[in-house]
Amino acid sequence: MIPITTSVFELFKIGPGPSSSHTIAPMRAGYHFNRAVAEAELPAIPDRIEIRLYGSLSATGKGHGTDRAVVAGLLGYLPDTVDCSFLDSLADGSPHLFECGSVKLHAGINDVIFAEVNNSFPYSNTLTISLKKNKETVFEQEYYSIGGGFIKLKGQPEEIPRVPVHKYSNMAELRQILIEKQLRMHEVILENETAITGMSKDEIRIRLDAILDTMKQAVKNGLATSGVLPGPIGLNRKAKALYARSSCDNEADRFFVRLNAYGFAASEENAAGHIVVTAPTSGSSGVIPAIVYALEEDLGISREMTRRGLMACAALGFIAKHNASIAGAEVGCQGEIGVASAMAAGLITYAHGFRFWRTENAAESALEHHLGLTCDPVGGYVQIPCIERNAMGAVRAYNAYLIASVENEKFHKVTFDEAVRAMAETGRDMNSKYKETSLGGLAVSVPNC
Structure with a gap:
């Protein structure tokens, strides 16, 4: 038996619509990338950002606002505190300054690529965020949106299991x-x-x-x-x-x-x-x-x-x-x-x-x-x-x-x-x-x- 260790506040999350898997999770992924870049030692100073959406993130991401959500996350916003009017403002494609440590460049929804719907990733709803220098990848992270606003990061070590008082799996x-x-x-x-x-x-x-x-x-x-x-x-x-x-x-x-x-x-x-x-x-x-x-x-x-x-x-x-x-x-x-x-x-x-x-x-x-x-x-x-x-x-x-x-x-x-x-x-x-x-x-x- 693998016991359930999910928190009530992981299941019930406050954030903007219209889709937890297409809006909240991508925004959390973008925010995570922002923090990861701030802590990373990069081999070169990048000149642009590239975001690729796969699965239904690609198929219906435009209608779900996935492009705006991930860009908002990149710019340091979280789902429970983001200003919805700011999210709406990203729809015009205007770039905003992405600044993390030595990295200073602009990001907007024009940096989002709606890639393959059918793919071989572990989870269909995958997004990758990359920093590029002359078309070469300087830094990249791969995220999976697994439903309900939950995300997984490729290669992320398993967290130390949280031990509930009462263990049950069904x-x-x-x-x-x-x-x-x-x-x-x-x-x-x-x-x-x-x-x-x-x-x-x-x-x-x-x-x-x-x-x-x-x-x-x-x-x-x-x-x-x-x-x-x-x-x-x-x-x-x-x-x-x-x-x-x-x-x-x-x-x-x-x-x-x-x-x-x-x-x-x-x-x-x-x-x-x-x-x-x-x-x-x-x-x-x-x-x-x-x-x-x-x-x-x-x-x-x-x-x-x-x-x-x-x-x-x-x-x-x-x-x-x-x-x-x-x-x-x-x-x-x-x-x-x-x-x-x-x-x-x-x-x-x-x-x-x-x-x-x-x-x-x-x-x-x-x-x-x-x-x-x-x-x-x-x-x-x-x-x-x-x-x-x-x-x-x-x-x-x-x-x-x-x-x-x-x-x-x-x-x-x-x-x-x-x-x-x-x-x-x-x-x-x-x-x-x-x-x-x-x-x-x-x-x-x-x-x-």
């Missing part, structure tokens, strides 16, 4: 810990988080609240904004209009219209390149925030219970990432919206005070009914079908909670681990044109986009 092992030690899911995650990060429980709670507040702010911002989203599709925002029309006579309809509006709102903010929380990715950053907003604003769930639900749903995300993937480029949208919906279903169930078996069953049901979901963004933009899909994922999560809250435990046949294994196998078999490359599905069926 739901079956986590379930055993909960039974044997008579602990709740949020207690296991909180104790592991203190061991993994070195933070106190109070510090962790403060950071969890910052994550929840950022999620809710994304919803609020989206509900208050109308107009057309960036890019050639010309897609109009819908969240504000949906919310305005949510005063239906039927109370059930009113709640679900609002839940849809919340999902649209956060996802539209992501599509606009504004600040969201990876949950577990930027492309799925409307599902869990919609649920969080509904729980606290419509259903009166306390912050303490929402916080506990967030920790429980993090465990579900960890298991999916550890045993399959949360990257659309690897397993399709079942790994993004599917996992987000499963996490959200678990969050709702747990925040309502139910125990782990109902939480697991809700999560399993939500994931099961997203299996096989392709990632086929029209025009390479995280807009169609992504925005509406976030709203659908939130509604499906709530439906999974409703079923799990009343079902008999003995009658639930599929485990969360089995659903995750099915997702991994389906992802392996899925044709690459349905994995965030915009080469199949809606991406080629929708005309004039």
Whole structure:
């Protein structure tokens, strides 16, 4: 067993949209390169920078703003602190001064090359950043975007393993810990988080609240904004209009219209390149925030219970990432919206005070009914079908909670681990044109986009 050592704050990261794998990870790679150059002893003074994008970073990187993100990172910006207006300003191609130690040259999106989609790198979504002198490479780093904003550096030595208090690698092992030690899911995650990060429980709670507040702010911002989203599709925002029309006579309809509006709102903010929380990715950053907003604003769930639900749903995300993937480029949208919906279903169930078996069953049901979901963004933009899909994922999560809250435990046949294994196998078999490359599905069926 290789235990899960991922931190809650690695899974939930604050940063600009529209894609954690295409925006946040490349920005982190660019920033890492900036720091690496500052510490390197170069054999010659370079005269230019070259950035090469591969895989779906190349296929859909223009629509995802990958070129702007990696340049912003090179210039010393991090995802959680970057000014989105500065990111937007990079689109005109104007070069900016890249200064690290003795290196002083200019960098802009014109230094980005959209290279081969099909490649032989260990991870399809690869980017290389090089310093050149008369066409010769002076210094180079190779980075892999592995989903959810996570990056790996080629040749990077393995970190000293962080030792969690409670070691588990899947739901079956986590379930055993909960039974044997008579602990709740949020207690296991909180104790592991203190061991993994070195933070106190109070510090962790403060950071969890910052994550929840950022999620809710994304919803609020989206509900208050109308107009057309960036890019050639010309897609109009819908969240504000949906919310305005949510005063239906039927109370059930009113709640679900609002839940849809919340999902649209956060996802539209992501599509606009504004600040969201990876949950577990930027492309799925409307599902869990919609649920969080509904729980606290419509259903009166306390912050303490929402916080506990967030920790429980993090465990579900960890298991999916550890045993399959949360990257659309690897397993399709079942790994993004599917996992987000499963996490959200678990969050709702747990925040309502139910125990782990109902939480697991809700999560399993939500994931099961997203299996096989392709990632086929029209025009390479995280807009169609992504925005509406976030709203659908939130509604499906709530439906999974409703079923799990009343079902008999003995009658639930599929485990969360089995659903995750099915997702991994389906992802392996899925044709690459349905994995965030915009080469199949809606991406080629929708005309004039």
